[in-house]
Amino acid sequence: MSGAPVAPHPGPAQNSPATQAETIFEARGVNLRFGGVHALTDVSFGIRKGELFSIIGPNGAGKTSMVNCISGRYRPTDGRVYFKGRDVTGMTPNHRAALGIGRTFQNLALFGHMTVLDNIMVGRHHLLKNNFLTGPLYWLTGARKEELAHRREVEEIIDFLEIQHVRKATAGTLSYGLRKRVELARAIALKPDLILLDEPMAGMNLEEKEDMARYIVDLNEEFGMTVVMIEHDMGVVMDISHRVMVLEFGKKIAEGRPEEVLADPRVRRAYLGEDDDEEAPAAPAAVVPPRKEVA
């Protein structure tokens, strides 16, 4: 399970179309240092198209750092990252967003003074063909039609996440759980192929967590988005992930199906704080039904 990468590691020029279709994202030998802090050390892994892939590990293990290397917020000190077969290591977050990488943040990043609707619309800016230059030609350039279609899609996302009742509310006045949902709506509005969710359920009660888990599963299965999720709740992780990668002190210590990872002695020792001779923990109670396999 750990060790062998998901896809073979040929140079980018030798990437076959089949490999590209299978692996939507790949990290090769990623290192990230902040002065003397080694946030990530030689991390390699691949994410298959259509997969719900979770990254777990103790606090400070490098999970957010890894997600930042995927989104482009951080550039690896060493190593390369590939998205849809392209080397995106040097690309800005905006460039990567335009290629199809969307994200939410561990700490909420909504515009508190704006309405829910406006917060979600912000996420779609780069999808609009018309801008402030064509703005004066609003009625002539098709900008109006485009805006209507745009609003319709936003309304669909609002329906999907069941936030119709707060669409006109100021984001800053909402409960924590609802704000997390709005943030997800904004990330979905970008229509990403790969969505990065950094602790989407942090601070939620059980009911809110169950709802969020279902939205994430639906997003993956119905919208067809590939999902990378960082989550501390092992029950949710084990329930909804196709595969899990475990980081500890910036290093990958395991990768595989949830049940494989859960049974791995290194994971039990490092992450669950168990001794070698203890029994493997039973799988946590199901929050949502087991996932379908990704080919």
Ligand SMILES: Nc1ncnc2c1ncn2[C@@H]1O[C@H](COP(=O)(O)OP(=O)(O)OP(=O)(O)O)[C@@H](O)[C@H]1O
């Ligand atoms: N911008 C930064 N500047 C300096 N050090 C950083 C920075 N970002 C992360 N680090 C350090 O890198 C290491 C990994 O941090 P990271 O935030 O990736 O961990 P994490 O696994 O997401 O933890 P948590 O579960 O607490 O969110 C930590 O030692 C952290 O202090």
Ligand SMILES: [Mg+2]
């Ligand atoms: Mg983090």
